[in-house]
Amino acid sequence: MTAAEVTGAAQARAWADGTIPGTERVRPGLWSIPVPIPRNPLRYVLVYALELPGGVAVVDTGWSTEEAWQALGDGLRVAGYELGDVRCALVTHIHPDHYGLAGRLREASGAWVGLHPADAELLPQRYGVGVEELVAQMRSLLELNGVPADVVGELTEASLGIREFVALAEPDVLLEDGMRLDLPGWDLRVVHTPGHSPGHVCFHLADQRVLLSGDHVLPRISPNIAVHAQQPGNPLASFLDSLQRLRLLEVEEVLPAHQWRFRGLAGRVEELTRHHQRRLEELLSVLDQLPGATCWEIAQRMTWSRPWPEVTGHMRRAAVGETLAHLILLLARAQAQHTGAPQRWLGQASSRTANRCDEPGARGECREQREAGPRP
Numbered sequence: 001m002t003a004a005e006v007t008g009a010a011q012a013r014a015w016a017d018g019t020i021p022g023t024e025r026v027r028p029g030l031w032s033i034p035v036p037i038p039r040n041p042l043r044y045v046l047v048y049a050l051e052l053p054g055g056v057a058v059v060d061t062g063w064s065t066e067e068a069w070q071a072l073g074d075g076l077r078v079a080g081y082e083l084g085d086v087r088c089a090l091v092t093h094i095h096p097d098h099y100g101l102a103g104r105l106r107e108a109s110g111a112w113v114g115l116h117p118a119d120a121e122l123l124p125q126r127y128g129v130g131v132e133e134l135v136a137q138m139r140s141l142l143e144l145n146g147v148p149a150d151v152v153g154e155l156t157e158a159s160l161g162i163r164e165f166v167a168l169a170e171p172d173v174l175l176e177d178g179m180r181l182d183l184p185g186w187d188l189r190v191v192h193t194p195g196h197s198p199g200h201v202c203f204h205l206a207d208q209r210v211l212l213s214g215d216h217v218l219p220r221i222s223p224n225i226a227v228h229a230q231q232p233g234n235p236l237a238s239f240l241d242s243l244q245r246l247r248l249l250e251v252e253e254v255l256p257a258h259q260w261r262f263r264g265l266a267g268r269v270e271e272l273t274r275h276h277q278r279r280l281e282e283l284l285s286v287l288d289q290l291p292g293a294t295c296w297e298i299a300q301r302m303t304w305s306r307p308w309p310e311v312t313g314h315m316r317r318a319a320v321g322e323t324l325a326h327l328i329l330l331l332a333r334a335q336a337q338h339t340g341a342p343q344r345w346l347g348q349a350s351s352r353t354a355n356r357c358d359e360p361g362a363r364g365e366c367r368e369q370r371e372a373g374p375r376p
Contacts, residue, residue: 003264003267003268003270003271004219004220004254004262004263004264004267004268005262005263005264006219006260006261006262007253007260007261007262007263008021008024008026008032008260008261008262009260010022010024011024011032011034011046011259011260011261012259012260015259015260018043020034020036020043020044021034021044022034022078023074023075023078023079025079026255026261027208027210029050029051029185030048030049030050030051030210031048031049031050031051031075031078031079032046032047032048032255032261033046033047033048033049033071033072033075033076033078033079034046034047034071034075035047035061035062035063035068035071035072035075035097035101036062036063036065036067036068036071037062037063037068037097038063038065038067038165040097042097042258044258045060045062045063045097045098045257045258046060046255046256046257046258047059047060047061047062047072047075048060048212048255049075049076049079049081050183050186050188051079051081051185052087052183052184052185052186053184053185054085054087055081055085055086055087056076056079056081056085056086056087057086057087057088057089057090057183057186058072058086058088058089058090058105058111059090059091059092059203059212060089060090060091060092060097060098060099060214060257061089061091061098061099061100061101061102061105062097062098062100062101063096063097063100063101063165063166064096064100064101064103064104064164064165064166064167065100065165068100068101069083069101069104072101083105083108083109084108084109085109086105086108086109086111087109087111087112088111088112088113088114088173088183089101089102089105089106089111089112089113089114090114090175090181090203091113091114091115091119091171092200092201092202092203092212092214092215092216092257093115093116093119093196093197093199093200093201093214093215094115094119094120094122094123094126094197094199095196095197095215096162096165096166097257098214098215098257099115099166099169100165100166100167101167102115102167102169103167103168103169104167106169106172112172112173113169113170113171113172113173114171114172114173114174114175114181115171115173115174115175115199116174116175116176116177116190116192116199116200116201117174117175117176117199118192118194118197118198118199119197119198119199119200120170120171120174120199122198122199122230123168123170124168125230126163126230127163127166127168128168131160131163134229134230135156135157135160137229138156138228138229139152139153139156141227141228141229142155142156142317142320143342144341144342144343145294145295145296145320145324145342145343146294146295146296146297146342146343146344147296147320148296154313155313155316155317155320158313158314158316158317159314159317162314175190175201176190176192177190177191177192177201178190178191181203186205187205187206187207187208188203188204188205189203189204189206190202190203191203191204191211191245191246191249192242193214193216193239193242193243193245193246194235194238194239194242195216195223195225195235195236195238195239195240195242196214196215196216196223196224196225196239197231198230198231198235200214200215200216200242201214202214202216202217202246204249204251206249206250209250209251209252209253210251210252210253210254210255211246211249211251211253211254211255211265212255213246213254213255213256213257214256214257215256215257215258216239216242216243216246217243217246217254217256217265217268217269217272218256218257218258218259219254219256219259219260219262219268220259221258221259222272222275222276223239224318224321224322225239225276225322225325226318226320226321226322226324226325227321227324227325227328228317228321233328234325234328234329234332235325235328236276236325236326236328236329237329237332239276240273240276243269243272243273244269244273246265246269247265247266247269249265251265254268276326279302279326280326280329280330280335282302282303283298283302283323283326283327283330284330284335284336284347284348286298286301286302287336287345287346287347288347289301291346291347292344292345292346293344293345294342294343294344294345295320295323295324295327295343295345296320296342298323298327298345299319299320299322299323302319302323304319327345330347334348335347335348336348
């Protein structure tokens with residue numbers, strides 16, 4: 001069940017049928033264009049085109065593949081435009097299905113590219129000459145979190161293949177939080193919503209009470225919120241704070257980057273908040289069962305959309321990063337702590353027990369806990 005009320009009925013039917021929906025005029029002058037994603041269960045990203053005098057602005061672009069380029073051009077033609085009519089590409093974040101075609105669009109049309117500065121500063125290392133340094137940092141992070149030697153190489157390089165779907169394009173305009181974009185006919189404002197990426201943004205059409213939410217709020221699934229080499233710190237706390245910011249906006253309809261349009265932003269925000277609270281509670285339960293477990297060991301005990309043996313490659317690395325994000329939030333809330341390298345985690349109850357190990361009469365209890373130990 002979900003609090004989101006479907007408004008994109010054709011999109012929801014296509015999702016249920018495992019197909020790709022058609023291009024739709026969703027508001028006067030505002031079009032939804034599905035662009036396919038190769039070898040991905042999400043199947044497509046929804047690019048939005050806003051009509052301007054003499055052209056269009058697009059929100060997100062799609063992967064840099066010939067199929068995606070063709071689909072974007074076909075969708076624009078349904079709306080009465082060509083690829084050369086794109087005046088700007090407003091990118092919600094730097095993942096390939098959103099940013100991948102930005103450079104090619106700029107070359108074909110002269111469009112300017114907009115991206116939040118927190119994501120813009122990550123581009124050279126992610127898609128340019130700094131990738132070797134990024135790979136080394138990712139390996140160190142995975143090793144610190146207990147990923148075993150026979151797996152760490154595969155997970156370290158799990159996302160290198162997607163670099164072929166992106167052509168590095170430094171932004172022409174930095175999209176700062178609260179910025180009102182100069183798009184004739186549109187009252188479009190930038191809302192910085194970090195979590196899924198450091199520089200993720202949504203776009204608020206204030207006068208129309210519409211939110212273009214990117215990956216931040218989707219109608220049925222939760223975006224991956226993960227700690228990784230380019231997103232240290234506490235991304236889950238940032239994500240939850242960003243969700244609450246959106247509750248303050250006047251929004252009647254949400255236009256996400258995947259699945260379908262919907263109403264009920266406040267209810268969906270509450271659902272996503274509860275989802276992460278349940279994940280935190282599940283994680284604390286695992287910590288009670290496996291005091292001293294690594295993030296890798298904990299991730300295998302968490303509930304995922306499929307059994308752990310079927311969580312492979314990039315999905316497995318994302319699962320480890322998501323588990324770590326929840327652990328970091330528990331750490332910030334003083335509900336968990338870690339020690340050593342690789343890091344081993346204790347929940348609040350286990351931490352109290354560990355701290356009593358030197359107390360008279362406590363040695364037997366502590367010995368039993370250590371002998372039980374973490375299990376993979």
